[in-house]
Amino acid sequence: GQQLNQSPQSMFIQEGEDVSMNCTSSSIFNTWLWYKQDPGEGPVLLIALYKAGELTSNGRLTAQFGITRKDSFLNISASIPSDVGIYFCAGQRGRLYFGRGTQLTVWP
Amino acid sequence: SAVISQKPSRDICQRGTSLTIQCQVDSQVTMMFWYRQQPGQSLTLIATANQGSEATYESGFVIDKFPISRPNLTFSTLTVSNMSPEDSSIYLCSVEGDIYGYTFGSGTRLTVV
Numbered sequence: 455g456q457q458l459n460q461s462p463q464s465m466f467i468q469e470g471e472d473v474s475m476n477c478t479s480s481s482i483f484n485t486w487l488w489y490k491q492d493p494g495e496g497p498v499l500l501i502a503l504y505k506a507g508e509l510t511s512n513g514r515l516t517a518q519f520g521i522t523r524k525d526s527f528l529n530i531s532a533s534i535p536s537d538v539g540i541y542f543c544a545g546q547r548g549r550l551y552f553g554r555g556t557q558l559t560v561w562p
Numbered sequence: 563s564a565v566i567s568q569k570p571s572r573d574i575c576q577r578g579t580s581l582t583i584q585c586q587v588d589s590q591v592t593m594m595f596w597y598r599q600q601p602g603q604s605l606t607l608i609a610t611a612n613q614g615s616e617a618t619y620e621s622g623f624v625i626d627k628f629p630i631s632r633p634n635l636t637f638s639t640l641t642v643s644n645m646s647p648e649d650s651s652i653y654l655c656s657v658e659g660d661i662y663g664y665t666f667g668s669g670t671r672l673t674v675v
Binding site for chain 1: 605607663665
């Protein structure tokens with residue numbers, strides 16, 4: 455299957471700090487999606503990106519669809535304790551392909 | 563976006579038995595997807611279920627082990643058959659939204675002992 459390389463694998467940050475994570479692939483995708491998964495829950499969509507170069511914000515979250523269509527990044531500004539969770543990138547080409555996730559821990 | 567109800571939310575099962583997971587959507591959808599998430603891992607697509615046709619399975623997953631039903635446009639079931647401890651995972655159903663990406667159920671946490 456398609457490989458999505460998501461990094462970093464985990465992050466430990468202080469409340470108020472900014473966070474950046476990214477996903478790269480050797481394949482082109484039509485859509486990039488970013489999800490957050492809390493313990494015991496299914497993934498919840500944060501941001502969807504549909505066009506190469508697109509930059510989209512959702513509150514403190516900003517994501518971009520890479521110009522080559524092979525990568526995407528997600529930034530979280532001024533992190534808060536409830537940002538804790540696992541963040542997954544997903545590329546869509548017919549079906550979804552998921553990255554391995556970034557485990558975010560926020561210290562108060 | 564669609565609201566998905568998935569049952570059971572968790573179960574502990576004896577090896578060799580089978581468990582059927584139900585997924586109910588609050589709107590009609592063409593395709594429903596079943597995923598497996600092994601402990602600490604990402605999501606792996608098991609199969610895609612269209613109403614009125616056989617499910618399409620991904621490489622490494624077979625119908626005898628993971629039979630799927632899709633009797634109508636709002637409901638699907640996934641059965642995990644003849645379970646072994648290696649089947650301990652979170653199983654998730656998902657549907658494609660009209661605009662906002664894919665929506666997931668809250669998952670079924672399965673432990674096989």
